[in-house]
Amino acid sequence: MIRLRFLLPLVALLFVACEHRPLTDPDTSHYIRIYLDEEIRNVTYGFYNEAIEHPEYERPKVMRVLLADPVTDVVVAERYLQNQGQDERGYYFEGYIQAPAGKYNLMTYSFGSAVTLIGNENSFYAMEAYTDALSDHYLQYIPSSRVDVSDAPIRYAPEHIFHEVAEPLVIKHSSGVDTLYAPSGDYFRAHTMVKSYYLQVRVSGFEWIHTAVSLLSGMAGSVKMHAHNEINTEAPVNVFFPMKYTDKKAARDATTATLYATFNTFGKIPDATSIYTLNLEFVRGDGSSQVEQIDITALFDTPMAREKQWLILDHEIVVTPPEGATNGGMSPGVNKWEDVEGDLQM
Numbered sequence: 001m002i003r004l005r006f007l008l009p010l011v012a013l014l015f016v017a018c019e020h021r022p023l024t025d026p027d028t029s030h031y032i033r034i035y036l037d038e039e040i041r042n043v044t045y046g047f048y049n050e051a052i053e054h055p056e057y058e059r060p061k062v063m064r065v066l067l068a069d070p071v072t073d074v075v076v077a078e079r080y081l082q083n084q085g086q087d088e089r090g091y092y093f094e095g096y097i098q099a100p101a102g103k104y105n106l107m108t109y110s111f112g113s114a115v116t117l118i119g120n121e122n123s124f125y126a127m128e129a130y131t132d133a134l135s136d137h138y139l140q141y142i143p144s145s146r147v148d149v150s151d152a153p154i155r156y157a158p159e160h161i162f163h164e165v166a167e168p169l170v171i172k173h174s175s176g177v178d179t180l181y182a183p184s185g186d187y188f189r190a191h192t193m194v195k196s197y198y199l200q201v202r203v204s205g206f207e208w209i210h211t212a213v214s215l216l217s218g219m220a221g222s223v224k225m226h227a228h229n230e231i232n233t234e235a236p237v238n239v240f241f242p243m244k245y246t247d248k249k250a251a252r253d254a255t256t257a258t259l260y261a262t263f264n265t266f267g268k269i270p271d272a273t274s275i276y277t278l279n280l281e282f283v284r285g286d287g288s289s290q291v292e293q294i295d296i297t298a299l300f301d302t303p304m305a306r307e308k309q310w311l312i313l314d315h316e317i318v319v320t321p322p323e324g325a326t327n328g329g330m331s332p333g334v335n336k337w338e339d340v341e342g343d344l345q346m
Contacts, residue, residue: 027173027174027175027176028098028099028100028101029096029097029098029177030096030097030098030099030171030177030178030179030180031094031095031096031177031178031179031180032065032079032081032094032095032096032097032108032179032180032188033092033093033094033179033187033188034063034065034081034092034093034094034108034164034187034188034189034190035089035090035091035092035187035188035189035190036059036060036090036091036092036093036110036162036189036190037090037162037189037190037191037192038057038059038090038091040057040160040192040196041195041196041308041309042055042196042197042198042262042308042309042310043055043057043160043196043262044057046308046309047198048198048200048252048308048310048312049246049250049251049252049260051246051250051252052244052246052250052260053244054262055196055262057160059091060110060111060112060113060161060162061082061112062080062081062082062093062110062111062112063080063081063093063108063109063110063111063162063190064078064079064080064081064108064109064110064111065078065079065080065081065095065097065106065107065108066078066079066106066107066108066122066124067097067099067104067105067106067169068104068105068106068107068123068124069104069105070103070104070105070124070167070168073123073124073125073126075122075123075124076099076104077097077098077099077104078097079095079096079097079098080111081093081094081095082095083095092187096177097180099171100171101171101172101173101174102170102171103168103169103170103171104168104169104170104171105124105165105166105167105168105169105226106165106166106167106169106180107124107127107163107164107165107166107225107226108163108164108165108188108190109129109161109162109163109164109190109193109225110161110162110163110190113159113161114159115131115132115156115157115158115159116129116130116131116158116159116160116161116193116194117129117130117131117132118225119222124167124226125226127224127225127226128222128223128224128225128232129158129161129163129193129222129223129225129266130155130158130221130222130223131155131156131157131158131221132155132156133153133154133155134154134155134156134240138213138240139154141211141213141279141281142154142213142215142240142279152217152236152237152238153221153237153238154215154237154238154239154240155221155237155238155239155240156239156240157239157240157241157263157264157265158193158194158264158265158266159194159264160192160193160194160196160264161192161193161194162190162191162192162193163190163191163192163193163225163229164182164188164189164190164191165225165226165228166182166183166188167226169183193223193225193229193266194264194265194266195264195265195266195267195309196262196263196264196309197262197263197264197265197305197309197310197311198260198261198262198309198310198311199214199216199260199261199262199263199276199311199312199313200258200259200260200310200311200312200313201258201259201260201276201278201294201313201315201316201317202251202255202256202257202258202313202315202316202317203245203256203257203258203259203316203317203318203319204256204257204316204317204318204319205318205319205320205321206245206257206259206319208282208319208321209245209280209281209282209319210281210282211242211280211281212242212243212245212259212278212279212280212281213240213241213242213243213278213279213281214240214241214242214243214261214263214276214277214278214279215238215239215240215275215276215277215279216238216239216241216263216265216274216275216276216277216296217236217237217238217272217273217274217275217277218236218268218269218272218273218274218275218297219236219237219238219239219265219266219267219268219269219274220232220233220236220237220265220266220267220268220269221235221236221237221266222235222266223266223267229266231266231267231269232266233269233270233272236269236272238277239263239264239265241261241263241264242261243259243260243261243278244259244260244261245257245258245259245260246258246260256316259278259317268300272297273295273297274295274296274297274299274300275293275294275295275296276293276294276295276296276313277291277292277293278291278292278293278294278317279291280292280317280319282321282322288321288322290319290320290321292317294313294315296311296313299311299312299313
């Protein structure tokens, strides 16, 4: 009988120890699906000239989802979604996030860009997207005598980053796994925070050009993410981008060859002057160059720019190479600039 008294507590302990306990509480687990709006003008559709080289588009690999307390702004839950799928509605990310019932601010954005950086990433209200200052590697191609960097810094053009917010998002108590929906009552749909403009200028004497790079002033350097992509109007920047070349045969409605680019920006600052600076470097050992500066502020107010984001300059640049310049052409110089090799703050 003494032995039996010891066995009964032991058996009871075994039953308690073997009780199945889920790793997560299904009552606080929420399914979320985020579709990407991949209709990006001048990137995936809406090209000015189908005959020229179009910009590359790379789909993001991870989406970050966070829930923040609307009063304290403290992030109380987050998840990095990697599971992906596609159906008739488009490409999507899906997964689960854990949070008890309550009122939250939700934000989701594509994570992992090396160029478009996120500041204040743990504050729903202060989070912003921005790009870093141009590295010294590229500054050597900028005509310092014509561009005052202290007045407006030179930044990399941003990569496309997808984003959506729900403010507030009410999560009700459920007796199992539920689904989080956007305020519209449907799944979330993330849109890019970046605009892509097509820019083109006619050029005569392109055979002397080795490289061609551009700056555009009056652009926004960052965007406030919680305020549905509200650009920062207080700190204008110069956006840097390389140019490409197409000959007269491939040019659309042009009597000469053209230099062109599809460049990205968070947006143009209203009432800001936009000076387009084009630096043409010739094939010569001393790095001789020709600098053209054109005020294109008015172009942004044209129907073509507002509706299609096309900036077609009604201007022809006549290249006047210095004595002794050698003919090297555009091809070897511009293409190699597609890979960004700079020091980025991570």
